[in-house]
Amino acid sequence: RGHKGRRISKLSAKNGKPLSQNEEEEELKKVEKRINAIEKNEVEKAKKAEKEREAAQRKNAEPEPEKKQNxxxxxxFRASKLANPRRERYKERDVIVFDFEPAPNYKPKKDYEKLFGKVAGAMWIDPTDKQVVRMEARLVDSYKIAGGLLASLKKGATFVMEKDYVNNEIWLPSVAEFNVSVRVLLFKGIEANQRTTYGNYKKYETSVDKDVKINVGEQKKP
Incomplete structure (x- = not known):
């Protein structure tokens, strides 16, 4: 398994002995460098796909419907710069924690992508499964929708996401929490606080039984 289909290995011991602090820091830097390289590659792939889509639109002279904004x-990741890697324990697992902040060279192509360049915080990554298992994010600058005509989010909004390691085999969402102050149209600002919890995951196993019928024809006599 690996980050976005890419395997990332990390040395945890040498000659049967734990790594020294300097060696551990070097390994963390290697993991950070590899993750950044993968994210950079994803950005390049996205740019290439966007160019191909635009070329296809010009060729067909018909605008393609806007894809759902997920x-x-x-x-x-694409809008951020990672820093200060460190090791911690989370949900009985060894994880690597990174601080992140807006990347100075980030250039959003669409209006809603501007939001990602205004977010900072920290993320906890399982180095084995290459999963972000916890994230704390905050809005470091106000974000306006349609120039503030429709709505605007005030600086200081926060978001927390957590996952649990279910059945000791897969990370699944456990908590999602946000606190925001938003002004919609010309109305007075609204404070919104919501916490959603997930759980009681169950593992199902299915099997398919098929009845096979064999028709044996009569043997013809010579």
């Missing part, structure tokens, strides 16, 4: 952690 916000993912990968969007935050």
């Amino acid at each position: 916000v993912t952690i990968a969007d935050i």
Whole structure:
């Protein structure tokens, strides 16, 4: 398994002995460098796909319908600069924690992507499964929708996402919490606080039984 289909290995011991602090820091830097390289590659692939889509639109002279805007952690990765890697224990697992902040060279192509360049915080990554298992994010600058005509989010909004390691085999969402102050149209600002918890995951196993019928024809006599 690996980050976005890419395997990332990390040395945890040498000659049967734990790594020294300097060696551990070097390994963390290697993991950070590899993750950044993968994210950079994802950005290049996205740019290439966008160019191909635009070329196809010009060729057909028909605008393609706008795809649904699904916000993912990968969007935050592309807009951020990772720093200060360190090791911690989370949910009885060894994880690597990174601080992140807006990347100075990030250039959003669409209006809603500007939000990702205004977010900072920290993320906890399982180095074995290459999963972001916890994230704390905050809005470091106000974000306006349609120039503030429709709505605007005030600086300081926070978001927390957590996952649990279910059945000791897979990370699944456990908590999602956000606190925001938003102004909609010309109305007075609204404070919104919501916490959603997930759980009681169950593992199902299915099997398919098929009845096979064999028709044996009569043997013809010579």
